[in-house]
Amino acid sequence: MSAALETAVTAPAVAPAPPLLEVNNIEVVYNDVILVLRGLSLAVPQGRIVALLGANGAGKSTTLKAISGLLKTEEGEVTRGEVRFGGERIDGTDPHLIVRKGIFQVMEGRRLIADMTCLENLRLGAFTRSDNEVKRDIDMVYSYFPRLKERTGLAGYLSGGEQQMLAIGRALMARPKLILMDEPSMGLSPLLVKEVFSIIRKLNEELGITILLVEQNARMALSVASYGYVMEQGKVVLDGTAEALATNEDVKEFYLGGHGAERKSFKNLKSYKRRKRWL
Amino acid sequence: MDWSLLLQLTLNGLIVGALYGVVAMSFVLIYKASQVVNFAQGEFLLVGAWVCWWLLTDWQLPFWAGFLFTLAFMTLFGMILQVVVLRPLIGEPVISVIMATIGLGIFFQALMKWIFGVFAKPFPPIFAAEQVSVFGLQVQTVYLMSLGISVLIMAGFAWFFTASKHGLAMRATAFDQQVAQSLGVSVPKVFAMSWAISAVVSSVAGVVVGVVNGVSSALSFYGIKVFPAVILGGLDSVVGAVLGGLIVGLLENWAQYIDAEWLNWGNMYTIAPFYALILILLVKPYGLFGTKNIERV
Amino acid sequence: MAVMTPAGDYRTSYREDMTIFPTRNSRLALWLGLALLCAAPLVLGRYELGLLVNIGIMGIAALGLNILVGFTGQISIGHAAFFGFGAFASAWLHEQFHIPVVLCIPLAGFMTALIGLVFGAPAARLKGLYLAIATLAAQFILEDFFARAQWFTGGVAGRITEPFELFGWRADREESFFYVVLAFVILMFVGAANLMRTRDGRALVAVRDHYLSAEVMGINLAYYRTLSFGIASFYAGVAGALYAHYLLFVSVEAFTILLSIQFLGMVIIGGLGSVMGSLMGAAFMVLLPEAVQMVADALAGGAIDRALRLGNSISFLREMTIGAAIILFLIFEPDGLARRWRLIKAYWKLYPYSH
Amino acid sequence: QPIPVGHLMDLSGATSDVGTPFSQGVNDAWAWLNRTRNGVNGRQVNVLAFDYGYQAPRAVSQYQAWSRERVVAINGWGTADTEALVRFVTRDKVPYVSGSYSAALTDAGGKSGRQGVEAAPYNFFYGPSYSDALRAMLIWAAEDWKAKGGQGRPKYVHMGANHPYPNSPKAAGEALAAELGFEVLPAIVFALTPGDYTAQCLTLRNQGANYAYLGNTAGSNISVLRACQTAGVNVQFMGNVWGMDENAMKAAGAAANGVVFPVRTQAVWGQQAPGMANVQAVSRVSDQSGNAYRPVHYLAGICSAMLVAEAMETAAANGGQVSGERVRDGFYARQNWVPKGFEGVCAPSTFTKDDHRGTLAVSIYRARVSGDTSQGSVGELMQAGTMRLEPVKTVTLDRRADWLGW
Amino acid sequence: MEATTPILAAERVSLRFGGVRALTDVSFEVRKGEVFSIIGPNGAGKTSMVNCISGRYRPTEGRIRFDGQDITRLPTRKRAAIGIGRTFQNLALFGHMTVLDNIMVGRHHLLKHGFWTGMPFWLFGAQREEIAHRREVEEIIDFLEIQHVRKAVAGTLSYGLRKRVELARAVALRPKLILLDEPMAGMNLEEKEDMARFILDLNEEWGMTVLMIEHDMGVVMDISHRVMVLDFGRKIAEGRPEEVLADPHVRRAYLGEADEVVSEPEEAMEPVES
Ligand SMILES: Nc1ncnc2c1ncn2[C@@H]1O[C@H](COP(=O)(O)OP(=O)(O)OP(=O)(O)O)[C@@H](O)[C@H]1O
Ligand SMILES: Nc1ncnc2c1ncn2[C@@H]1O[C@H](COP(=O)(O)OP(=O)(O)OP(=O)(O)O)[C@@H](O)[C@H]1O
Numbered sequence A: 001m002s003a004a005l006e007t008a009v010t011a012p013a014v015a016p017a018p019p020l021l022e023v024n025n026i027e028v029v030y031n032d033v034i035l036v037l038r039g040l041s042l043a044v045p046q047g048r049i050v051a052l053l054g055a056n057g058a059g060k061s062t063t064l065k066a067i068s069g070l071l072k073t074e075e076g077e078v079t080r081g082e083v084r085f086g087g088e089r090i091d092g093t094d095p096h097l098i099v100r101k102g103i104f105q106v107m108e109g110r111r112l113i114a115d116m117t118c119l120e121n122l123r124l125g126a127f128t129r130s131d132n133e134v135k136r137d138i139d140m141v142y143s144y145f146p147r148l149k150e151r152t153g154l155a156g157y158l159s160g161g162e163q164q165m166l167a168i169g170r171a172l173m174a175r176p177k178l179i180l181m182d183e184p185s186m187g188l189s190p191l192l193v194k195e196v197f198s199i200i201r202k203l204n205e206e207l208g209i210t211i212l213l214v215e216q217n218a219r220m221a222l223s224v225a226s227y228g229y230v231m232e233q234g235k236v237v238l239d240g241t242a243e244a245l246a247t248n249e250d251v252k253e254f255y256l257g258g259h260g261a262e263r264k265s266f267k268n269l270k271s272y273k274r275r276k277r278w279l
Numbered sequence B: 001m002d003w004s005l006l007l008q009l010t011l012n013g014l015i016v017g018a019l020y021g022v023v024a025m026s027f028v029l030i031y032k033a034s035q036v037v038n039f040a041q042g043e044f045l046l047v048g049a050w051v052c053w054w055l056l057t058d059w060q061l062p063f064w065a066g067f068l069f070t071l072a073f074m075t076l077f078g079m080i081l082q083v084v085v086l087r088p089l090i091g092e093p094v095i096s097v098i099m100a101t102i103g104l105g106i107f108f109q110a111l112m113k114w115i116f117g118v119f120a121k122p123f124p125p126i127f128a129a130e131q132v133s134v135f136g137l138q139v140q141t142v143y144l145m146s147l148g149i150s151v152l153i154m155a156g157f158a159w160f161f162t163a164s165k166h167g168l169a170m171r172a173t174a175f176d177q178q179v180a181q182s183l184g185v186s187v188p189k190v191f192a193m194s195w196a197i198s199a200v201v202s203s204v205a206g207v208v209v210g211v212v213n214g215v216s217s218a219l220s221f222y223g224i225k226v227f228p229a230v231i232l233g234g235l236d237s238v239v240g241a242v243l244g245g246l247i248v249g250l251l252e253n254w255a256q257y258i259d260a261e262w263l264n265w266g267n268m269y270t271i272a273p274f275y276a277l278i279l280i281l282l283v284k285p286y287g288l289f290g291t292k293n294i295e296r297v
Numbered sequence C: 001m002a003v004m005t006p007a008g009d010y011r012t013s014y015r016e017d018m019t020i021f022p023t024r025n026s027r028l029a030l031w032l033g034l035a036l037l038c039a040a041p042l043v044l045g046r047y048e049l050g051l052l053v054n055i056g057i058m059g060i061a062a063l064g065l066n067i068l069v070g071f072t073g074q075i076s077i078g079h080a081a082f083f084g085f086g087a088f089a090s091a092w093l094h095e096q097f098h099i100p101v102v103l104c105i106p107l108a109g110f111m112t113a114l115i116g117l118v119f120g121a122p123a124a125r126l127k128g129l130y131l132a133i134a135t136l137a138a139q140f141i142l143e144d145f146f147a148r149a150q151w152f153t154g155g156v157a158g159r160i161t162e163p164f165e166l167f168g169w170r171a172d173r174e175e176s177f178f179y180v181v182l183a184f185v186i187l188m189f190v191g192a193a194n195l196m197r198t199r200d201g202r203a204l205v206a207v208r209d210h211y212l213s214a215e216v217m218g219i220n221l222a223y224y225r226t227l228s229f230g231i232a233s234f235y236a237g238v239a240g241a242l243y244a245h246y247l248l249f250v251s252v253e254a255f256t257i258l259l260s261i262q263f264l265g266m267v268i269i270g271g272l273g274s275v276m277g278s279l280m281g282a283a284f285m286v287l288l289p290e291a292v293q294m295v296a297d298a299l300a301g302g303a304i305d306r307a308l309r310l311g312n313s314i315s316f317l318r319e320m321t322i323g324a325a326i327i328l329f330l331i332f333e334p335d336g337l338a339r340r341w342r343l344i345k346a347y348w349k350l351y352p353y354s355h
Numbered sequence D: 001q002p003i004p005v006g007h008l009m010d011l012s013g014a015t016s017d018v019g020t021p022f023s024q025g026v027n028d029a030w031a032w033l034n035r036t037r038n039g040v041n042g043r044q045v046n047v048l049a050f051d052y053g054y055q056a057p058r059a060v061s062q063y064q065a066w067s068r069e070r071v072v073a074i075n076g077w078g079t080a081d082t083e084a085l086v087r088f089v090t091r092d093k094v095p096y097v098s099g100s101y102s103a104a105l106t107d108a109g110g111k112s113g114r115q116g117v118e119a120a121p122y123n124f125f126y127g128p129s130y131s132d133a134l135r136a137m138l139i140w141a142a143e144d145w146k147a148k149g150g151q152g153r154p155k156y157v158h159m160g161a162n163h164p165y166p167n168s169p170k171a172a173g174e175a176l177a178a179e180l181g182f183e184v185l186p187a188i189v190f191a192l193t194p195g196d197y198t199a200q201c202l203t204l205r206n207q208g209a210n211y212a213y214l215g216n217t218a219g220s221n222i223s224v225l226r227a228c229q230t231a232g233v234n235v236q237f238m239g240n241v242w243g244m245d246e247n248a249m250k251a252a253g254a255a256a257n258g259v260v261f262p263v264r265t266q267a268v269w270g271q272q273a274p275g276m277a278n279v280q281a282v283s284r285v286s287d288q289s290g291n292a293y294r295p296v297h298y299l300a301g302i303c304s305a306m307l308v309a310e311a312m313e314t315a316a317a318n319g320g321q322v323s324g325e326r327v328r329d330g331f332y333a334r335q336n337w338v339p340k341g342f343e344g345v346c347a348p349s350t351f352t353k354d355d356h357r358g359t360l361a362v363s364i365y366r367a368r369v370s371g372d373t374s375q376g377s378v379g380e381l382m383q384a385g386t387m388r389l390e391p392v393k394t395v396t397l398d399r400r401a402d403w404l405g406w
Numbered sequence E: 001m002e003a004t005t006p007i008l009a010a011e012r013v014s015l016r017f018g019g020v021r022a023l024t025d026v027s028f029e030v031r032k033g034e035v036f037s038i039i040g041p042n043g044a045g046k047t048s049m050v051n052c053i054s055g056r057y058r059p060t061e062g063r064i065r066f067d068g069q070d071i072t073r074l075p076t077r078k079r080a081a082i083g084i085g086r087t088f089q090n091l092a093l094f095g096h097m098t099v100l101d102n103i104m105v106g107r108h109h110l111l112k113h114g115f116w117t118g119m120p121f122w123l124f125g126a127q128r129e130e131i132a133h134r135r136e137v138e139e140i141i142d143f144l145e146i147q148h149v150r151k152a153v154a155g156t157l158s159y160g161l162r163k164r165v166e167l168a169r170a171v172a173l174r175p176k177l178i179l180l181d182e183p184m185a186g187m188n189l190e191e192k193e194d195m196a197r198f199i200l201d202l203n204e205e206w207g208m209t210v211l212m213i214e215h216d217m218g219v220v221m222d223i224s225h226r227v228m229v230l231d232f233g234r235k236i237a238e239g240r241p242e243e244v245l246a247d248p249h250v251r252r253a254y255l256g257e258a259d260e261v262v263s264e265p266e267e268a269m270e271p272v273e274s
């Protein structure tokens, strides 16, 4: 590994206590043949936001699915390594049990129950709960996303952005300890992107929810996260505190766009350009 | 026009239709939870009827006790089936599961013949008055029983699917198993639940048919007979299934009337519902009560 | 899953890249297999040939259903009725108009295709199971029609048919009819394989996978949904006609929903959307009862027989085995025989470097 | 070296309720023959029994298997498979004694000229054809109507599914009924499976039918009987050979009381007849205790098997070769043929080259049910007299040439 | 490039779903050869507009003209042939087909051989036609740099690759107007750059008019000639990117008070104080 930063992979400098979530050197194979993750390790400390960046197909979503157990439903399998949550091994556990342990994944592409109303989708989010504060939490979600309250129709007819809001709201309903977010800002308008990130920050600060954030909008992600990982082809190639990453030259060029204040224009791209590969 | 015959046939249609409705409901239940068309539904009826028959004759239990034991057994039966056959198929395309139910149908058809023989067997008398007169039509008492039960079951389902969170979970599972799992829903449990309930509900119908006609393996034909009912009502609507059942019952009887009075074609009784089915689907592609799929890009 | 091709397989033209049998070995195997099949009547007995004929006929019908179910994603529970229609149509054409049987068979296919289009008309609007049940209605309505249409089917008594004849060569025995079926199997399967790699075949699959975006690509949904019904019925009709001239007698009783379900079973066991799978599925469904019977015969009188008191229950056990085999198959080989076949081939290609 | 004989049975399919006792009779008879008479002319008979589950294609492929074994005769079963095999057995010259009593099969020479009827020189069956049985019942019904003092023309209706087997005697029955002075009502159709047939019964009542023929197998007939009982329909039902028996009586209970139906043997289980001792001996093949009750089909099964056996004996006599052709000729060797040792049980049969109507004498029985049939086995119920089979009349039809193959 | 002939014109288009007003009185023109962007808050009706153009929805009121032809009531499937192609916001590939076949489907309306002549593949030129079109498709594959997944089944690709395949499929139609619904969603910067380059090439080299919905302001600013802003189904602004972004109404409705993304990148990057 030719990481530009000399930080240890598994122990973020900011959190000496054992992390809430620990992924140790896992290998993931789809359909018994396609090796997608090759020895990936990361750690998410309690109460923090950790960002996971990487190119398309790097295996970010796969990593999240490996944690939440959803891999099983896609003929994928963790063939090596381990995933620990609060010290307890959870790889190989059924996804619905993992949800009950307090990990909730907001899947890529929203994945709402299209033929149910917003309200029903939210109530479903609270499926694992048996307390009677569900109503209050629904109001809380509505206070975060007032638009949702106006939409009484079926979730399938919502616009893309509305669906994204509902997906995040649904995750809140489960009151998880750890939320795995797969590209929460995808398809949102700039205004809403900001809103979503401020909500992510709020969730983290007010409710103390730990968040593992997969995001293509690196700028935003690093602005809320305290620590970050960059992965490529199934491996972590770079990691460090958010500040450190944000000032790293390569990250700047390939994830943030431009050096410092001057922004590279999309207009004047050449067909041939420098591509940075860590591997 | 022979009004009294028509009236009697109408009544009969409603009563038999309620029975179809019960089977249709149990059918829709599995569909709602897993989008699986259960071709073994008829065999559920069969198993329920035989078990009840066995308890009443070999064990000489009173009807209510035998009936309750049958329901308990069917709960177990549905769950075991789910564990043995359907759990391994979770995540496979729906068509595979549908095919598996065909396998199940073949299997239980033969198993029942093996255990209970190939001859039709009668139920012992159950009600003091085997038949009662309803508006001049002699009706088997068990039919009235099934009518009562089906109303109860229907109300229960209506509540279950809209208000209970398990009902929601079931619908979510039908829509997308992966998402349901990500929400903490145990897909195997949902399946177990729906199969168990479905088995119980259809065994009620099985017992009723058994009491009326005697139990024999051909009873499983009811499983196919309800297809028009289910589709007319719309695959995903419990209330629709019951109404579909009633409509099919009525159609059959009216067809019989028209046939007997004017056409003399014979066989209209069995075929008419299917003609009606095609016509209705042409006008309403999602049945009378089914909901349109969400199609948004 | 990515397609695996052996190392050292360099294709230099698109034409080579588009062949049905991509490697030289597979082409070799094909010709060898064909040669063996042609020699089959010389070595095999009537019983085995009868099974092969059955497999061929069922395979053609299953392929038709596979085009509908596997490629276009529409379930049909009425395939047996179309199969039956083809059988009656061919018999009727021959008796009524004295058309030679060779021509009756494809003509029956076209007639069935027409009927399929009639029942497939709702297909343009219906989706999924609603359509499936409409085909169920077709099954019952056609069955009723068979029993009623004396002029066409000979009524409930059935109709006697004439054997296949070509320039004085009569194929009224398994030994000769085998070649007729073989020829049709080759024609129909090659046709299907070609269909699948040209415009209309792709359009069918596109409609199945995502009909909304298919429409945007300029695909006429109604046309293709109906077309798939037409093609499926054509295959069913041809197979039915072959069946009629094989059994030399057609009767309503043979074309019940049970057979429809069996066709579905062949398609799924063979592998949805696989051309060759249809044939394998048919073979499985035809051979399974025979195999179970064979095992039962072998056991008869033996220790297991006595211990389980099989005796009269053997027939139930056989039925149960068939049911269980279907289920087990789906559990352990959900993608069908075709996939298993691919894996075996892949294994041999990579041998000895299988891992 | 044993003689191979095929036996097609339905133990698991749609007609297994009657197929099971019938094929048991056939199997037991062959086993008994092998054991007590040392087979046919000293050669054991190897019965290749196959349960085809009432699926014609399976029957056809099994037939191919048998033709490899060179079976000299086949005991067959259903309508569809028998018809499907007609050509094959004619081609291969294998006598085929089936359980399908369709009159179309009796036209051995193909001389009747009826549409859709083809020469079936190798097809035989034991007992009256469906048509002849119905004709006999109609003749009885006409007398019954007079005897009961019925006024005006009695009304007759044919009931059954629109399928080959129930429909086979429809035209013949309706024609004779009209000839006999019945008013023939439009036929009532009901499926071959059990169901609720109240609608049909209400129609029946509304039409005011007096005599109704039930053309289906037992399962669905029971449903009709029960529904009609509930609906309070007062009509004399006439069953067919496969549509009514002791098991059906038990299943239908009181609803079956009074139904008349044809019985193919001259005596039923428990009655006295010279050949009954042998029947009991046959029965002990599969039931050592000798306590089992044997329904009518079992006895008919024995008689069908014994016909084949004696035809084979004729073929083998004087060192003759047992070939299919010679076995067929064996069927023509005797007049009023009763298998040896089964006198008083098997009805006399006469087959000729052109006419395979073996018997024209039809014994009509009436089912009597008095009380609850749900508890106890058929044997016990018959023993206790809760269920009885009551001989009504034996009608002997003329061997009319215009009825051949119809 | 300053072309003026309109290739597409929407005239007072309104679209209602029951009570929901997805579009109200929207009129605009897209000129031949330009890159035209639609922006606006979520649920503003952008996708609905594209759906109206591609035929998925039929406007409740108003008309849409393409190349001078009124296409308001033209069936969806006929729009491919007149030159309208599109991609989808939520991926809509044919999941079980290979990438190659997916793109070949894009050529559907250009292929002539149906099942009659397709079944006897070798006899009536079906093979020749397939090969010819395969060549074209390979060109697109090369252009979009997806050679390595050519034979992969589309459903197993990662999100970003699927988007590219979808673009390839739309390009294979050889449309005059290509509608792109959020082509950059879910991509990192580098991939966005690639995508931007593809779009520019399509526009400049392949001569396609581009109508694009996009939330990434950077991209919109840089590559579009003109921008239209929708809000609550109404058009609130239209013009050159700089003009539109300067509009206070737009800033409030869409970007938030001040546009940090474009003008003050450093500020947004401040990490959370922990
Ligand atoms: N179900 C699957 N079967 C086979 N391969 C898969 C499957 N899902 C993902 N892959 C492969 O795994 C690799 C990583 O995919 P993944 O979805 O994790 O990427 P990602 O980092 O989330 O990319 P993106 O940013 O595009 O979402 C890809 O090459 C993809 O083709
Ligand atoms: N088929 C439909 N039925 C009912 N309402 C619909 C339908 N399609 C869209 N809508 C509604 O119309 C409005 C506009 O939706 P549209 O998808 O066009 O928004 P958008 O501008 O594309 O948003 P986003 O940027 O989030 O994708 C939304 O409120 C949506 O709920």
Ligand SMILES: [Mg+2]
Residues within 6 Å of the ligand: A060, A061, A062, A108, A182, E159
């Ligand atoms: Mg991803």
Ligand SMILES: [Mg+2]
Residues within 6 Å of the ligand: A159, A160, E046, E047, E048, E089
């Ligand atoms: Mg949109």
